[in-house]
Amino acid sequence: MWLTPDWPAPATVLALSTTRFGGASSAPYAGLNLGQHVGDRPEIVEANRARLSTALPDGATIQWLDQVHGTDVVSLPTTLPLPQADASFTDQANQYCAVMTADCLPVLLCDRAGTQVAAVHAGWRGLHAGVIEACLARFQAPASQILAWLGPAIGPNCFEVGAEVRAAFVAEDRAAEDAFLPQGDRYLADIYQLARLRLQRAGVSALYGDHYCTASDPSRFYSYRRQGRTGRQASLIGLRRQA
Numbered sequence: 001m002w003l004t005p006d007w008p009a010p011a012t013v014l015a016l017s018t019t020r021f022g023g024a025s026s027a028p029y030a031g032l033n034l035g036q037h038v039g040d041r042p043e044i045v046e047a048n049r050a051r052l053s054t055a056l057p058d059g060a061t062i063q064w065l066d067q068v069h070g071t072d073v074v075s076l077p078t079t080l081p082l083p084q085a086d087a088s089f090t091d092q093a094n095q096y097c098a099v100m101t102a103d104c105l106p107v108l109l110c111d112r113a114g115t116q117v118a119a120v121h122a123g124w125r126g127l128h129a130g131v132i133e134a135c136l137a138r139f140q141a142p143a144s145q146i147l148a149w150l151g152p153a154i155g156p157n158c159f160e161v162g163a164e165v166r167a168a169f170v171a172e173d174r175a176a177e178d179a180f181l182p183q184g185d186r187y188l189a190d191i192y193q194l195a196r197l198r199l200q201r202a203g204v205s206a207l208y209g210d211h212y213c214t215a216s217d218p219s220r221f222y223s224y225r226r227q228g229r230t231g232r233q234a235s236l237i238g239l240r241r242q243a
Helices: 042-053 124-129 131-136 163-172 174-179 191-202
Strands: 013-018 061-063 073-076 087-090 095-101 105-111 117-122 146-150 180-183 186-189 206-209 233-239
Touching: 013 105, 042 061, 061 073, 073 131, 087 095, 087 131, 095 105, 105 131, 105 191, 105 233, 117 124, 117 131, 117 233, 124 131, 124 163, 124 191, 131 191, 146 191, 163 174, 163 180, 163 186, 174 180, 174 191, 191 206
Parallel strands: 061 095, 073 087, 095 117, 146 206
Antiparallel strands: 013 233, 087 117, 095 233, 105 117, 105 146, 180 186
């Protein structure tokens, strides 16, 4: 029902990314839709979220966000029921950072000591604005001690963007040119490569994941680009409570 990151995270870290499998939603949200903002029946979404909770330890809290393609980061726990932010961070056990996506890139972060974790929602706007860097700034560990997993997002053969998107990234980093392939008067963009460049420039070298494509895998993933009206998968990370 979910993907488990293939990365050398410490045993204190629990991370997963959902797929469409195992849920109760009907078309066009068929499967494990976790988004309450997409038009699905609220009670069905709550049932799907309850099913997701069974994958977490007893007493775990999942913190959902009101994602707006910005750079705000919220630290958990928070008293806000639905913070407007595009990333969350915690050093507290059983607080699970969660981001929802349907083509945008989820980035899960942890330190090598297994004491701090974060989840980032990185569409191209947030990625360019610096949401990853804003989240990294919450860590006490240096960037060289942070692991990053790049979860399911739209692949480089499907992510068509305008010339202004390419120009914005290249203006900041000439190396970003290689992440754009001309397609007529537009470009195919590799959001994974763009994220890797940002992470590496920030000092993070332990990078994992990045081999999915939500747009070309309809049986497994939701994709806004492919379908428009659709559900959302989620990527979560938290710290296990120690005995």
